[in-house]
Amino acid sequence: xxxxxxxxxxxxxxxxxxxxxxxxxxxxxxxxxxxxxxxxxxxxxxxxxxxxxxxxxxxxxxxxxxxxxxxxxxxxxxxxxxxxxxxxxxxxxxxxxxxxxxxxxxxxxxxxxxxxxxxxxxxxxxxxxxxxxxxxxxxxxxxxxxxxxxxxxxxxxxxxxxxxxxxxxxxxxxxxxxxxxxxxxxxxxxxxxxxxxxxxxxxxxxxxxxxxxxxxxxxxxxxxxxxxxxxxxxxxxxxxxxxxxxxxxxxxxxxxxxxxxxxxxxxxxxxxxxxx
Numbered sequence: 001x002x003x004x005x006x007x008x009x010x011x012x013x014x015x016x017x018x019x020x021x022x023x024x025x026x027x028x029x030x031x032x033x034x035x036x037x038x039x040x041x042x043x044x045x046x047x048x049x050x051x052x053x054x055x056x057x058x059x060x061x062x063x064x065x066x067x068x069x070x071x072x073x074x075x076x077x078x079x080x081x082x083x084x085x086x087x088x089x090x091x092x093x094x095x096x097x098x099x100x101x102x103x104x105x106x107x108x109x110x111x112x113x114x115x116x117x118x119x120x121x122x123x124x125x126x127x128x129x130x131x132x133x134x135x136x137x138x139x140x141x142x143x144x145x146x147x148x149x150x151x152x153x154x155x156x157x158x159x160x161x162x163x164x165x166x167x168x169x170x171x172x173x174x175x176x177x178x179x180x181x182x183x184x185x186x187x188x189x190x191x192x193x194x195x196x197x198x199x200x201x202x203x204x205x206x207x208x209x210x211x212x213x214x215x216x217x218x219x220x221x222x223x224x225x226x227x228x229x230x231x232x233x234x235x236x237x238x239x240x241x242x243x244x245x246x247x248x249x250x251x252x253x254x255x256x257x258x259x260x261x262x263x264x265x266x267x268x269x270x271x272x273x274x275x276x
Contacts (some may be wrong), residue, residue, distance in 0.1 A: 001029075006130045010137045016145070023134075027087050027127040030134065033080045037146035037275075038267035039138065040076035042084040042154045043094040043131075043217050044069035050091060053120070056112050057090070062245055064090045067107060069156040071239060071252045076154055078260040083138065085131065092124035094131055095155075095215035101128050132220060139225050147276040149228040150267050153218055157210060159236035160243070169193070169205035172213020172232035175222055181229050184270045188231055191262045198250050201238045210234065229270065 004012070004021040009030060012019050020031040026048070047068055049057070073084040085094050090111065092101045102121050103111045142149045159166050169192040173185055185207065193205040213232035221230050239251040 006133055009134055013134070013137045013141050016141065022086070023130065025127060025130075028083065028085050028131050028134070030083045030138070031077075031081065035142065035145060036080045036267070037142060037148055037271040038079075038150040038152065038263070039081045039083065039142060040079045040152045040154065040263065041135075041217060042069065042073040042076060042082070043215075044089050044155060045071070045073040045084045046086040047088050048086050048091075049088045053091060053116075056114070056116065058110055058113060059090060059106060063109075064088050065245060066158065066242060069154070071247060072154040072156055072235075074252055075235070075255045075259055076152065076263065078256065079263060081138070081142070083135065087127065092128045094128060095217050097216050098125055098128055101125060101216075135217070135221065136224065139221055139228055143225050143228050146271065147227060148271055148274045149225070150270045151218075151221055151228060151230040152263055152267075153215070153230050153232045155211075155215075155232065155234045156237050156239075157234050158242050159238065162210070166210050166236060167204040167206040168197075168202065168236050168238060169195075170210045170234040170236075171205070171207045172211045172215075172218070172234065173207055174212040175214060175219050176229060184229070184266070184273060185231065187269070188233075188266050191266055192233070195255065195258050195262070197238065198254055199238075199248065201251065227274070227276075229274075 002021045003024055005024045009021055016035055018032055022029045068088060076082055090106060102124050105111055139149060171185060171189055189205045189207055193203055195203045197203060211234055215232060218230040218232050221228055240247045
């Protein structure tokens, strides 16, 4: 793995180089082991929280972890193209528009002891902007080369906070062209429902049940690229104990192993359906 500037990363993507890198400020990482017509993303995987913000933050490290999506990059790390955030969404949220990416409150609680100085906010927003410069270059390169791209936008959610039964997997489709892509969305939902978990965990999958796919990552790509489908894919946090902050590595590994096959199969079938 290399440490590269945003411009260097974009250059390598434009030249279709094979590489793995972390950004020079360590805010995100990207791997391209081969150029294929699909991308995996994990924008909320990160937990880093820059030190100059520690004393200003009212949320504990656990409270931040609880709202992040730990292990979502691990679940897709075997795929050829993976891009993932390294920083906590509590510094800036890659799945929010820039104007709302630096929280004032977070999940009903003020985030900062006092308003952040503008210079601190801008430092975070610069990292947000740089990430999307790379996303733009990446999707443009893949879509231009193959004519079509599928993006698997991986997230997780806290299922125990719901007061009703919720699915193991949720697909958010409110911001994609469902008339065009409805069939392959349903195929992806069916595939996820067949994932087998250890610990007696059942696998259920629904569309727009707990979340509707309103994230900025999906909307940014969808608005800029007409031949790219983004599948906002949420897994309930059955792979950890949300309250005791314990990760179940055997569950994470089971998900990773099965997504290695299922994502590739679905991406190839989707490409064959929509390639020009």
